Amino acid sequence: MEANEHSDSGQQGASIQLPAPTAWPIVLALGMTLVFAGVVTNGAFSLLGGALAVCGCVGWFRQVLPHEVHEEVPVVAVPEVAVVSTRTHVTRIEVSEAHRAHLPVETYPVLSGLKGGIAGGIAMIVPALLYGLISQHSIWYPVNLLGGAGVAHWANPTTEDIAAFHMQALIIATIIHAAGSIMVGLLYGAMLPMLPRHPILLGGVVAPLLWTGILHSSLGLVNPELNARIDWGWFVVSQIAFGLVAGLVVMRQGKIRTGQSMPWVLRMGVEATGIPRVEGSEEKGDRR
Numbered sequence: 001m002e003a004n005e006h007s008d009s010g011q012q013g014a015s016i017q018l019p020a021p022t023a024w025p026i027v028l029a030l031g032m033t034l035v036f037a038g039v040v041t042n043g044a045f046s047l048l049g050g051a052l053a054v055c056g057c058v059g060w061f062r063q064v065l066p067h068e069v070h071e072e073v074p075v076v077a078v079p080e081v082a083v084v085s086t087r088t089h090v091t092r093i094e095v096s097e098a099h100r101a102h103l104p105v106e107t108y109p110v111l112s113g114l115k116g117g118i119a120g121g122i123a124m125i126v127p128a129l130l131y132g133l134i135s136q137h138s139i140w141y142p143v144n145l146l147g148g149a150g151v152a153h154w155a156n157p158t159t160e161d162i163a164a165f166h167m168q169a170l171i172i173a174t175i176i177h178a179a180g181s182i183m184v185g186l187l188y189g190a191m192l193p194m195l196p197r198h199p200i201l202l203g204g205v206v207a208p209l210l211w212t213g214i215l216h217s218s219l220g221l222v223n224p225e226l227n228a229r230i231d232w233g234w235f236v237v238s239q240i241a242f243g244l245v246a247g248l249v250v251m252r253q254g255k256i257r258t259g260q261s262m263p264w265v266l267r268m269g270v271e272a273t274g275i276p277r278v279e280g281s282e283e284k285g286d287r288r
Contacts, residue, residue, distance in 0.1 A: 017070040022063050028056030110189065112253030117185015120246030121177060124238040131234035138163035140170075145229060147173025162229070181242070188246050203247040208239035 034049025063069045132141040136159065144162045147169040188203055212235060219227040 113189025121181025204243035
């Protein structure tokens with residue numbers, strides 16, 4: 001009955017009843033935030049937050065129970081707006097489902113990412129070893145920084161220990177470097193088609209700076225001792241060398257058309273009758 005009266009009064013242009021605004025939910029949210037903040041800081045914040053949360057609950061409940069508080073809102077009549085267009089009909093683009101574009105249309109083969117990762121991994125060795133020679137007069141210093149974490153007897157190594165040769169650290173560093181280079185190279189092969197403009201600039205400079213910044217901000221929390229021994233200037237140089245060389249190698253391999261528009265059986269290499277021909281599959285059919 002009350003809803004009908006409200007709708008009738010709204011149609012007459014008088015006023016309608018709406019739930020009254022309240023600030024108690026904000027008070028409750030602030031109180032709960034202080035409760036959890038006090039868990040990791042000081043218990044006084046939790047006590048203050050608990051008091052605010054109780055006040056917020058009581059104040060909010062009093063506005064909705066046993067009857068919700070309303071307020072009168074005047075109804076403002078809005079004049080109708082006539083939309084006029086000079087066009088007599090709507091032009092629609094009709095594209096067949098068989099010719100629907102799937103982006104990217106072309107991509108780099110998986111092998112190109114593998115080659116780029118290997119080439120980039122070799123290129124970044126040069127500035128890394130150069131840094132070791134200049135800073136510690138030893139090519140094994142950067143190698144041991146990368147692989148020393150896997151050496152069991154290295155608890156708190158000195159600078160002399162890191163600058164010396166360790167076969168176990170060399171093996172671990174080689175595995176880590178090779179696996180990381182190959183994975184990033186495959187990632188480059190997949191992402192470069194998505195960067196049609198200036199791919200070398202984005203993939204060789206912007207991306208290395210981005211992940212270096214992320215690593216620099218997180219390594220100080222994960223391993224402060226290793227973070228203190230890394231020269232981040234030389235680290236950036238080696239990452240840019242990897243990005244530029246890997247990007248150039250991937251781009252020089254050439255692109256191939258993606259098979260997104262092809263049926264699943266054709267993408268799996270299955271030859272069967274009754275499969276509709278699509279663009280890019282004619283050569284396969286000719287070979288049969």
